[in-house]
Amino acid sequence: xxxxxxxxxxxxxxxxxxxxxxxxxxxxxxxxxxxxxxxxxxxxxxxxxxxxxxxxxxxxxxxxxxxxxxxxxxxxxxxxxxxxxxxxxxxxxxxxxxxxxxxxxxxxxxxxxxxxxxxxxxxxxxxxxxxxxxxxxxxxxxxxxxxxxxxxxxxxxxxxxxxxxxxxxxxxxxxxxxxxxxxxxxxxxxxxxxxxxxxxxxxxxxxxxxxxxxxxxxxxxxxxxxxxxxxxxxxxxxxxxxxxxxxxxxxxxxxxxxxxxxxxxxxxxxxxxxxxxxxxxxxxxxxxx
Amino acid sequence: xxxxxxxxxxxxxxxxxxxxxxxxxxxxxxxxxxxxxxxxxxxxxxxxxxxxxxxxxxxxxxxxxxxxxxxxxxxxxxxxxxxxxxxxxxxxxxxxxxxxxxxxxxxxxxxxxxxxxxxxxxxxxxxxxxxxxxxxxxxxxxxxxxxxxxxxxxxxxxxxxxxxxxxxxxxxxxxxxxxxxxxxxxxxxxxxxxxxxxxxxxxxxxxxxxxxxxxxxxxxxxxxxxxxxxxxxxxxxxxxxxxxxxxxxxxxxxxxxxxxxxxxxxxxxxxxxxxxxxxxxxxxxxxxxxxxxxxxxxxxxxxxxxxxxxxxxxxxxxxxxxxxxxxxxxxxxxxxxxxxxxxxxxxxxxxxxxxxxxxxxxxxxxxxxxxxxxxxxxxx
Numbered sequence: 300x301x302x303x304x305x306x307x308x309x310x311x312x313x314x315x316x317x318x319x320x321x322x323x324x325x326x327x328x329x330x331x332x333x334x335x336x337x338x339x340x341x342x343x344x345x346x347x348x349x350x351x352x353x354x355x356x357x358x359x360x361x362x363x364x365x366x367x368x369x370x371x372x373x374x375x376x377x378x379x380x381x382x383x384x385x386x387x388x389x390x391x392x393x394x395x396x397x398x399x400x401x402x403x404x405x406x407x408x409x410x411x412x413x414x415x416x417x418x419x420x421x422x423x424x425x426x427x428x429x430x431x432x433x434x435x436x437x438x439x440x441x442x443x444x445x446x447x448x449x450x451x452x453x454x455x456x457x458x459x460x461x462x463x464x465x466x467x468x469x470x471x472x473x474x475x476x477x478x479x480x481x482x483x484x485x486x487x488x489x490x491x492x493x494x495x496x497x498x499x500x501x502x503x504x505x506x507x508x509x510x511x512x513x514x515x516x517x518x519x520x521x522x523x524x525x526x527x528x529x530x531x532x533x534x535x536x537x538x539x540x541x542x543x544x545x546x547x548x549x550x551x552x553x554x555x556x557x558x559x560x561x562x563x564x565x566x567x568x569x570x571x572x573x574x575x576x577x578x579x580x581x582x583x584x585x586x587x588x
Numbered sequence: 589x590x591x592x593x594x595x596x597x598x599x600x601x602x603x604x605x606x607x608x609x610x611x612x613x614x615x616x617x618x619x620x621x622x623x624x625x626x627x628x629x630x631x632x633x634x635x636x637x638x639x640x641x642x643x644x645x646x647x648x649x650x651x652x653x654x655x656x657x658x659x660x661x662x663x664x665x666x667x668x669x670x671x672x673x674x675x676x677x678x679x680x681x682x683x684x685x686x687x688x689x690x691x692x693x694x695x696x697x698x699x700x701x702x703x704x705x706x707x708x709x710x711x712x713x714x715x716x717x718x719x720x721x722x723x724x725x726x727x728x729x730x731x732x733x734x735x736x737x738x739x740x741x742x743x744x745x746x747x748x749x750x751x752x753x754x755x756x757x758x759x760x761x762x763x764x765x766x767x768x769x770x771x772x773x774x775x776x777x778x779x780x781x782x783x784x785x786x787x788x789x790x791x792x793x794x795x796x797x798x799x800x801x802x803x804x805x806x807x808x809x810x811x812x813x814x815x816x817x818x819x820x821x822x823x824x825x826x827x828x829x830x831x832x833x834x835x836x837x838x839x840x841x842x843x844x845x846x847x848x849x850x851x852x853x854x855x856x857x858x859x860x861x862x863x864x865x866x867x868x869x870x871x872x873x874x875x876x877x878x879x880x881x882x883x884x885x886x887x888x889x890x891x892x893x894x895x896x897x898x899x900x901x902x903x904x905x906x907x908x909x910x911x912x913x914x915x916x917x918x919x920x921x922x923x924x925x926x927x928x929x930x931x932x933x934x935x936x937x938x939x940x941x942x943x944x945x946x947x948x949x950x951x952x953x954x955x956x957x958x959x960x961x962x963x964x965x966x967x968x
Contacts, residue, residue, distance in 0.1 A: 405800050
């Protein structure tokens with residue numbers, strides 16, 4: 300077991316013929332992910348070739364899903380068109396959409412969320428590295444070689460910081476059940492709590508690492524959930540302890556506004572909830588080993 | 589992107605929010621002329637993108653054009669929290685202020701909806717109100733499909749005990765502020781204070797507005813309002829090169845890929861007793877020339893006594909980063925020590941390229957940070 304993606308994932312790639320889409324489709328196929336279809340409007344009928352595999356390209360998600368039985372979509376579409384791509388995948392009835400695109404306007408995300416609430420679709424992202432279940436499926440851009448199968452669930456708001464932690468886990472021989480990047484935007488599809496719930500229910504996952512950062516109060520809400528609902532051990536790290544207030548630290552969501560969203564507040568909330576909080580990423584592995 | 593008060597208030601006014609008559613001046617003579625047109629009794633307000641202007645002496649009343657010129661001369665050129673005042677807003681004085689309230693539209697991340705926040709305790713820092721008397725703050729959420737409804741503004745007006753004869757006008761102000769928020773892809777529109785004048789009218793005396801950078805592609809008018817004087821030249825160059833760069837006060841420059849890892853690198857430097865000189869994210873898949881630009885920007889800060897390069901390659905390739913470092917060093921005359929930690933994609937190739945450059949390397953982030961802190965310390 301694992302969460303969200305595994306060997307039964309039948310992946311559809313929106314934007315498969317683009318620069319990022321084609322490169323990462325090859326990488327995902329090389330990892331063993333079942334990529335069953337691609338969508339690029341205007342290029343329906345073509346084939347996407349990667350190594351020895353051929354993936355059919357369709358004009359619309361609906362057509363692609365009907366023809367191939369795709370059950371998950373990944374979006375590699377530029378920001379201006381990504382919102383439309385999310386609506387299209389949700390409208391086609393796909394249960395899981397993973398959107399990697401960065402720089403989607405926040406008011407667009409408000410509308411997307413309101414629409415998704417009327418559908419049985421889960422969105423992961425945007426502005427995220429996607430997710431990876433070691434040995435089963437890679438849906439996104441997390442480098443495959445830093446993952447190893449095991450029992451630690453990982454959920455993170457950051458991309459490369461996730462790689463850093465996965466890599467140190469793997470080098471110490473500690474495997475992962477599933478690694479999920481939920482993205483660094485102020486409004487996203489899947490929250491920490493959504494993923495914690497899934498890890499709590501997943502028999503393979505024995506303990507969880509949560510990687511947060513400054514801005515918003517998602518970590519505080521996660522802390523409240525952990526205190527009330529979680530039986531599995533959680534270890535956390537919060538990035539941005541030295542970030543100055545009022546400045547956006549790269550991610551649209553990473554900003555200390557007034558007195559809210561500080562690392563101190565998040566660390567205190569997590570510790571109160573019984574979560575062990577590491578001072579630096581290398582320490583996480585010592586804490587869970 | 590944050591807008592100046594005069595820009596924010598003009599945008600509010602386009603959506604029917606009443607604002608004082610006024611105009612913006614860059615010289616004392618211009619301030620005098622505006623004051624003359626407004627009849628003499630004005631307030632001269634520094635236009636800088638930071639709070640606390642009043643306490644810093646950046647807001648002054650003037651009762652004649654002469655006085656407005658004199659006050660503007662004092663305020664222009666002043667430094668407020670490191671920002672130089674280049675413009676002043678000259679507004680007519682409000683006839684008499686009966687009450688001050690707070691009103692804002694912002695995004696509630698947890699509810700994933702726009703939210704209207706109002707408080708009868710206006711004119712002071714809302715953070716202080718939220719801390720000392722949270723019960724004085726009232727909130728309603730806006731469903732974007734429905735917009736601001738009358739019952740919602742009635743609730744806010746009644747809770748704040750606004751005079752009943754102003755409830756209709758108050759609804760217009762709230763609906764206007766929300767319309768402005770929506771039309772301009774704002775992440776914040778704020779009036780503090782919204783006053784009730786002695787003539788029993790509502791008036792937005794101050795205005796603050798932040799626009800979502802990710803929406804500027806469809807808000808070209810707002811993109812042109814960016815005040816480039818508020819960025820350091822290095823920050824401006826970084827923005828134009830697609831590098832995320834924020835200058836800080838420390839002495840250890842950092843170059844990292846990814847925002848979360850960049851923040852973490854700063855934190856770890858601090859943990860081992862150093863002070864980061866900047867936040868810098870070269871982004872995903874940076875090429876050698878971007879790496880070279882990043883290094884040049886870091887070294888343009890004379891406070892920098894050591895540089896820590898921390899790259900965990902996913903899309904970004906270690907050899908590209910190494911070539912960028914070599915390229916930058918071939919153009920720069922620097923003796924600032926550097927510690928490089930390369931991991932991930934093509935890290936081995938990258939380390940090979942850097943071998944000849946005789947550079948300190950590290951395998952973990954903690955080790956890299958300790959070496960950088962030691963290198964910076966050794967120079968003192």
